[in-house]
Amino acid sequence: MRIGVPKEVKVHEYRVGLVPASAREAVAHGHEVFVQAGAAERMGIGDDDYRRVGAVILPTAEDVFATGELIVKVKEPLAAERAMLRQGQTLFTYLHLAPDPAQAEDLMRSGVTAIAYETVTGARGGLPLLSPMSEVAGRMSIQAGAHCLEMEQGGRGMLLGGSAGVAPANVVVIGGGVSGVNAVRMAVGLEAFVTCIDINIERLYALDQQFGASLNTIFSTRQAIEDYVLQADLVVGAVLVPGAAAPKLITTDLVKAMKRGSVIVDISIDQGGFAETSHPTTHANPSYVAHGVVHYCVANMPGAVARTSTFALNNATLPFVLALADKGTAGALRADPHLLAGLNVYEGKVTHPAVAEALGLTYFDPSRALGK
Numbered sequence: 179m180r181i182g183v184p185k186e187v188k189v190h191e192y193r194v195g196l197v198p199a200s201a202r203e204a205v206a207h208g209h210e211v212f213v214q215a216g217a218a219e220r221m222g223i224g225d226d227d228y229r230r231v232g233a234v235i236l237p238t239a240e241d242v243f244a245t246g247e248l249i250v251k252v253k254e255p256l257a258a259e260r261a262m263l264r265q266g267q268t269l270f271t272y273l274h275l276a277p278d279p280a281q282a283e284d285l286m287r288s289g290v291t292a293i294a295y296e297t298v299t300g301a302r303g304g305l306p307l308l309s310p311m312s313e314v315a316g317r318m319s320i321q322a323g324a325h326c327l328e329m330e331q332g333g334r335g336m337l338l339g340g341s342a343g344v345a346p347a348n349v350v351v352i353g354g355g356v357s358g359v360n361a362v363r364m365a366v367g368l369e370a371f372v373t374c375i376d377i378n379i380e381r382l383y384a385l386d387q388q389f390g391a392s393l394n395t396i397f398s399t400r401q402a403i404e405d406y407v408l409q410a411d412l413v414v415g416a417v418l419v420p421g422a423a424a425p426k427l428i429t430t431d432l433v434k435a436m437k438r439g440s441v442i443v444d445i446s447i448d449q450g451g452f453a454e455t456s457h458p459t460t461h462a463n464p465s466y467v468a469h470g471v472v473h474y475c476v477a478n479m480p481g482a483v484a485r486t487s488t489f490a491l492n493n494a495t496l497p498f499v500l501a502l503a504d505k506g507t508a509g510a511l512r513a514d515p516h517l518l519a520g521l522n523v524y525e526g527k528v529t530h531p532a533v534a535e536a537l538g539l540t541y542f543d544p545s546r547a548l549g550k
Contacts, residue, residue, distance in 0.1 A: 179209045179210070179247050179248055179502075179503040179504075179506070180209070180210045180212060180245055180246050180247045180248070181196070181204055181209055181210065181211045181212065181246060181247070181248045181249075181250060181499070181503060182212050182242040182243060182245055182246020182247075182248065182249045182250070183195045183196045183201070183211065183212065183213040183214065183217060183233075183242065183246075183249075183250055183251075184214045184217065184239045184242045184243065184249065184251060184259070185214040185215075185216060185217040185239065186217075186251065186252055186253055186481075187239070187256055187258070187259065188253045188256065188460075188478060188481070189460040189461065189462050190460055190461035190462055190478075190481060190482070191252065191253055191478050191481045191484075192218075192220040192221055192481060192484035193221075193252040193253075193480070193481055193484045193487055193488045193491065194217045194218040194221070194223070194252065194488055195250035195251045195252055195270075195271070195495075196211065196213070196250055196492065196496075196499070197218065197223065197488060197489060197492050198223065198227045198228050198230070198231045198233070199231070199492070200492045200495075200496045200499070201213065201228055201231050201232070201233045202231035202232065203496060203500060204499065204500065204503060205231060205232035205233065207500055207503060207504055209503045210234065211228075211232070211233040211234065212233070212234050212235075212236050212241075212242055212245045212246055213225070213228045213233050213234070213235055213236070213242070214235075214236055214237075214238065214239055214241070214242045215235050215236065215237050215238075218488070220484065221484050221485045221488060222485070239259065239262065240262060243259070243262035243263065243264075243267075244262070246267070247266075247267060247268065248267075248268045248270060248499070248502055248503060248507070249263070249267060249268065249269045249270065249271075250270050250271070250495075250499055251269070251270070251271035251272075252271060252272065252481075252488075252491065253271065253272055253478055253481075254271065254272055254273050254274055254275075254278065254281055255269065255271070255281070255285075257280070257284070260281065260284040260285065260288065261284075263284075263285070263288040263290040264288060264289065264290065265288065265289030265290065266289070267288075267290050267291070268290070268291045268292075268293065268502060268507045269285070269290050269291070269292045269293065270293045270295070270495070270498070270499065270502065271294070271295060272294065272295045272296055272311075272448075273285075273292060273294035273295075273296070273522055274294070274296060274448045274449055275294070275421075275522055275523075275530075275533045275536075275537065276421060276422050276423040276449055276450060276532065276533055276536035276537065277423050277448075277449060277450035277451075277536070279537050282523070282528065282533070282537055282539070285522075285523045286523055286526045286527070286528070287526070289525060289526060290523065291507055291521070291523070291524050291525075292521075292522050292523040292524075293502075293507075293511075293517070293520045293521055293522065294421070294520050294522045294530070295307035295308060295491075295495065295520065296308045296420070296421070297420055297421045297519055297520050297522065297530055297532075297533075298498065298516060298517055298519060298520035299515075299516045299519040299520075300516060301516060304356075305420060306494050307491075307494050307495055307498070307520070308356075308418075309356045309494070310487070310490035310491050310493065310494050311480045311487060311490070311491060312355065312356035312357040312360070312416075312418075312445075313356055313357070313360050313490070314360075314479070314480040314483060314486065314487050314490065315357050315360075315445050315479045315480055316356065316357035316358060316359065316360025316361040316363075316364070316414075316416060316445065317360045317361070317363070317364050318479050318480065318482065318483065319357070319361045319364075319414045319416070319443040319445055319474075319479070320338070320349070320361055320364035320365045320368065320412075320414070320443075321364070322443055322464070322474045322476075322479070323338075323349070323412040323414065323441050323443045323474065324337075324338050324368070324412075326412075326441040326443070326465055326472045326474050327347065327411065327412060327439075327441055327472075331465060331472060332439065332465070332467045332472045333439050333440075333441055333472050334411060334437065334438070334439035334440060334441075335439070336411055338365065338368045338369070338370040338412070339368045339369035339370060340369070345371070346369055346370045346371050347370045347371070347411040347412060348370070348371050348373075348409055348410050348411045348412070349365040349370040349371065349372045349373070349410065349411065349412045349413075349414070350372075350373045350374075350375065350406045350407060350409075350410040350412070350413045350414070351365070351372065351373070351374045351375070351413075351414045351416055352374075352375045352376075352398070352403065352413065352414065352415055352416060352417060352427060352452065353374075353375075353376060353414075353415065353416030353417040353418065353445075353446075353452075354374050354375075354376035354378065354381045354382065354385055354395075354416075355381075355416060355418055357416040357418075357445050358374060358376070358414070358416035359385065361414045361416055361445075362374050362385070362389065362393060365412075365414075366389060366392045366393060370412075371394075372392065372393050372394065373393070373394040373395075373396055373406055373410075374393060374394070374395050374396070375395075375396045375397075375398045375402060375403060375406060376395075376397070376398055377397070377398040379397060382395040382396075382397060383395075403427055403428070403432075404432060407428065407432055407436060408432075408435060408436060408437075410436070410437070410440060411437065411440050411441070412440065412441045412443070413428070413436075413440070413441070413442045413443070414443045414445065415427070415428070415442065415443065415444045415445055415446045415447075415451070415452035415453060415456075416445045416446065417446050417452050418446065418449065419449075419532065420532060421522070421530045421531075421532030421533050421536075422449070422532035422533070422535065422536050423449055423450040423536045424446035424447075424449040424450050424451055424452045425452065426451075426452065426453065426454050427452050427453070428442070428452060428453035428454065428455070428456075429454050430454045430455055430469070433453065433454070433455045433468065433469050433471050434469045434470075436469075436470070436471050437471075438470040438471075439470065439471075439472070440471050440472070441471070441472045441473075441474065442455075442456070442471055442472070442473050442474070442475075443474045443475075444456040444473065444474070444475045445479065447459075447475040447476070447477050448477045448478070451475060453473070455468045455469065455471070455473060456473060456475045457475060458475055458476075458477040459473075459474070459475045459476050459477070460476060460477070460478075461476055461478075461481060461482055464476045498510075498517055498520075501513070501514065501517065502517075508548055511544070511548055512548060518544050518545070518548075521544045524542070524544065524547045524548070525547065527540075527542040527547055528540065528541060528542065529541070529542050529543070529544040529547055530544075
């Protein structure tokens with residue numbers, strides 16, 4: 179199979195779909211890999227690194243999209259990229275379609291088979307292709323939040339860990355999944371006073387066992403969210419409903435009542451955000467102030483640490499890339515129900531229930547769509 183790896187074009191996005199080691203594996207399996215010139219140069223990975231493992235360098239994105247049967251990316255295709263997709267082609271990347279009807283419409287119109295990293299499931303549960311980036315985003319959320327709390331960023335001028343004789347910052351993490359746990363881990367490590375709110379009591383029990391007295395665990399109710407957010411200096415939104423739009427847990431009225439100069443870091447922004455006052459930002463202009471509260475809502479947070487993120491992501495995606503190439507898209511989807519769960523669009527139809535519900539579109543069972 180011909181595998182195409184274009185350069186990412188989202189603002190300040192430096193990750194790449196396949197690193198040279200992954201390309202080498204694909205070539206060893208008998209496939210051709212075509213990489214756009216300069217796709218990974220900002221990470222210190224040159225075109226010659228790809229050539230040495232048998233990949234072919236093509237000058238433009240148009241060449242890559244025209245040549246590749248399987249397009250492997252990191253971020254959702256922008257409008258210019260979607261225009262290059264065609265029927266019979268497979269797109270394997272993060273899609274986050276729930277808050278993006280324009281992208282869904284273009285993918286359906288193109289006839290492409292679109293498989294989303296974020297909805298591929300794991301044999302032991304969980305979302306194995308989302309987890310690496312959730313881990314990075316969770317850790318980065320505290321780093322970004324700490325920066326936003328500085329006076330020059332509009333924050334309260336607080337150090338997360340406080341100082342001798344001065345209380346630490348109050349950090350509230352809403353959501354106890356992979357990104358939430360990693361946010362908790364970083365905040366605890368910086369000696370903040372940390373609370374994690376989640377709706378899963380078993381998850382809270384596990385977190386309590388893991389962190390002990392270093393973490394305050396609270397069952398999620400509207401009252402609990404209001405009470406703890408009003409006390410918070412930094413709120414991290416780490417809620418996730420796979421494939422669906424993030425629930426709006428922080429209302430505009432609640433934001434208005436928060437401490438002036440407090441910070442919201444919305445990890446859920448690529449699924450629409452967990453706060454009514456959130457809107458996507460980029461690494462070029464990552465934060466803004468709304469109602470006296472600093473909002474950090476970068477939709478591709480891990481892109482700031484592109485090298486770490488890319489290698490972590492490739493570790494997770496490579497087996498699926500090889501399966502798609504070795505068995506063909508339809509064969510790989512039929513053989514693996516977990517990969518099939520990642521199928522979002524097929525032959526102009528939406529094949530993920532949460533995506534269909536979020537967009538108000540008809541849902542088509544992926545097994546039936548494939549004739550399984």
